[in-house]
Amino acid sequence: AQTVTQSQPEMSVQEAETVTLSCTYDTSENNYYLFWYKQPPSRQMILVIRQEAYKQQNATENRFSVNFQKAAKSFSLKISDSQLGDTAMYFCALPARPPLVFGKGTRLSVIA
Amino acid sequence: EPEVTQTPSHQVTQMGQEVILRCVPISNHLYFYWYRQILGQKVEFLVSFYNNEISEKSEIFDDQFSVERPDGSNFTLKIRSTKLEDSAMYFCASRTNSEKLFFGSGTQLSVL
Known part of the structure; x- marks a missing residue:
């Protein structure tokens, strides 16, 4: 069975600093996607970034980037130049059967 | 951007009442989902819908739940007789053949 583990329930970072959120997963698939979703206090689920497992190059979206280690089944999210608006729950997710298995989330607080 | x-x-709603939660997926999407998130917990899969029928469902999706796509645009989740433990945020999501899943902003259901 596919599983997703986020081992950091809460993290904080100073504004303008860089923070890395960890995610490990387990899957028997060879080709798959991985996602990071952001859930701000409004509770909307917003896709931050996705990585295709067959691509060796790490995905980047503006201030957000991932460190994808396929052999280690690790998929961490790096947020550079943290902003107050980045304060949210962050969920790592893996398409699976059933579709999209989520981790328990990491609550990130950006401090002014 | 489409939403x-x-x-x-x-x-x-009052316990024991029926509720219908409504969703309008993105127009060219083919796969439709319902997820729920009990406060403070992770997002859980309920059901997926493709080609006018349920393709997968979780253990949570028991006989009290049903889904329908009554016309070409709406996708509804019905809970026949609500229980206190049904209180949660319910997310609708859709996608094309791509794995990228687009979420709605959610319906917060409170059962009293």
Whole structure:
């Protein structure tokens, strides 16, 4: 069975600093996607970034980037130049059967 | 950018009553989903819908739940006789053949 583990329930970072959120997963698939979703206090689920497992190059979206280690089944999210608006729950997710298995989330607080 | 639209944003109901949560997926999407998130917990899969029928469902999706796509645009989740433990945020999501899943902003269901 596919599983997703986020081992950091809460993290904080100073504004303008860089923070890395960890995610490990387990899957028997060879080709798959991985996602990071952001859930701000409004509770909307917003896709931050996705990585295709067959691509060796790490995905980047503006201030957000991932460190994808396929052999280690690790998929961490790096947020550079943290902003107050980045304060949210962050969920790592893996398409699976059933579709999209989520981790328990990491609550990130950006401090002014 | 096209969005998944959910109504209402907040629904309050009495225990034992029926509720219908409504979603309008993105127009060219083929796969439709319902997820729920109990406060403070992770997002859980309920059901997926493709080609006018349920393709997968979780253990949570028991006989009290049903889904329908009554016309070409709406996708509804019905809970026949609500229980206190059904209180949660319910997310609708849709996608094309791509794995990228688009979420609606959610309906917060409160069962009193």
